[in-house]
Amino acid sequence: MTPDAATGGEAAEGTGGCPHAGGSAGGRTTTLADRRELYRRTPRVVTWEVTRSCPLKCVHCRAEAQLARHPDELTTDEGRRLVEQVAELGPPPPVLVFSGGDPLQRPDLLELIRHARSLDLPAAVIPAPTAQVDRETVRSLKEAGTRRMALSLDGASAGSHDEFRGEPGSWDAALQAAEHARAEGLPIQVNTTVTETTRSELPAIADRVEELDAVAWEVFFLVPVGRGVALEAPSPEAHEEIMAWLYRRQREAPFSVVTVEGPFYRRVASRIEVGEGNGSVVAGSTSDGNGFVFVSHTGEVCPSGFLPVSGGNVRDRSLAEIYRNDELFRDLRDPDGFRGKCGVCEYRKLCGGSRSRAWALTGDPLDSDPFCPHVPAEYRSKVGRGEALPVDEYFEQRRRAGDGPGADGFDLPDA
């Protein structure tokens, strides 16, 4: 999830499962430096995991959702106060994404969305694809002030999608929900997770996104957390190929593409444009804790849903104070302090690597992104001078030393 669920726009990089669309924050900034300056005080997107309750048990679920609501979820009053705190982060107003679990499991969801609308916050919702997303529900969401609804498609057919999610009927429910949204005039976006299993279906899924008249396609690159630790990720080289294809596909698409936990999409996009003599391009600007912030069902404030390291709880400190001043958040906005090859990469300000994936695979959110195949010239020089380990040895050492939740299940890149 990246930018403004309501405004649509450019190709972008987002994080944490939210339907932000592309575009500059509120259309008021233009350069990457402007945006990064803005993001020190105002995130572009706030995703609130309103509940972890969900009737589904999707195999890739970050939240490891279960049916029962957590007894310590933020209450309605606490939720209303949180919505006010999101508004106080602006101007410009961040997009507020109501995520889960399944947000429809909260009986006060419409009240919270209406409260967001009363404060001029663009709101988006990511319901679980179930029969509960009927036409009346979609109409209620729209009337409450929802600007966009996100639906997941992780396969190009009912068979592959339902098999991937481990939920028979999920495909039909998603398409039915899309139909209701079309009938009610509520824009949708499609969310897709990239794994070794789903990658071959991406072209057909892109065609389906187009057929559904979705305004955006949000493409998640796997971070091994939650139930996702059991899934196989594409190799670093395959990530590069997928991103190059994705960038070219979005240039001819009527929808915008938003990547999540794939910031080196920006490097790939820039290289393609430069290679074609078109000059560089900025394809997205947010990253974990940098233009994006995640609030858990119990009020913990984290840089991303895939990076569950809390900077504090909104029950104790304001969202603004945590986002702007917490040490981890500040470190995440300083790419010069990253470790390994990301720390010396010529693209570190444009990209910076997935901080969630670094944490998941090494236990250190400031380490390098193991799924990016790029080896910066400066890093090669350091290896030549004996000041750094070759990339494969570096990651193997970091993985052994770290305690990331997904470290054991992944092959690391070759040098």
Ligand code: SF4
């Ligand atoms: S090495 Fe790190 S900063 Fe450089 S392009 Fe790859 S992920 Fe981005």
